[in-house]
Amino acid sequence: MGEQWGFYFDPNSCMGCNACAIACKNRHGTEAGHVDWRRVETVSTGEFPDYQETNVSLSCMHCEDPPCVDVCPTNAIEKRESDGIVTIDRDECIGCRYCGWACPYGAPQYGEEGLMQKCNLCLDKGPGAGADAESKNTQDDPLEPACVDECVGEALHAGPIGELMDLASDAAARKFEQNPTSVIVEPQTGEEGQAAANVETPIPYQG
16 A cells, blocks of 8 residues: 555644634535534543643544445445545445444535535545545645645644654654653554654653
């Protein structure tokens, strides 16, 4: 398989403005108030006085082993060998919604025309675009995903997983410099490699 493409999201830089979701909807002409290829949710943790809210921008994760592919009865959903992007061939889709139920992120959406649609990492424009598009890895100037292009806080990035891993590691290192009560660890992330992350500790790291 060609190098996997995906998204990197930094919640510390997200201000919850929804520019990413609006940009996605504008580029692809998806139905207002009904279909959201990308959405921003607010996650609440803790209790007063340690209450915290975190904005999370969500779309299709283009999974390494996507459950939507496994449950599609017509093989309309494919994880592309060329760049790992998961696409829906709407000529083959029958709108059974199995993929939407199987996806833990609710990424595949049921449109008013009775077919499924979702993020294709802006391989092309429009709900039915992407299935036959050229690989991101071979395009001279890959189309920047609309959500990334319009992100005010630069919280969203897209590209080959190797480059995104470097971004994640750099972000973890910067956070460690700012907050010594954290330890940098490297969790396993499947076949694609490792990425650094921060784990909070009650005392400054002594290593």
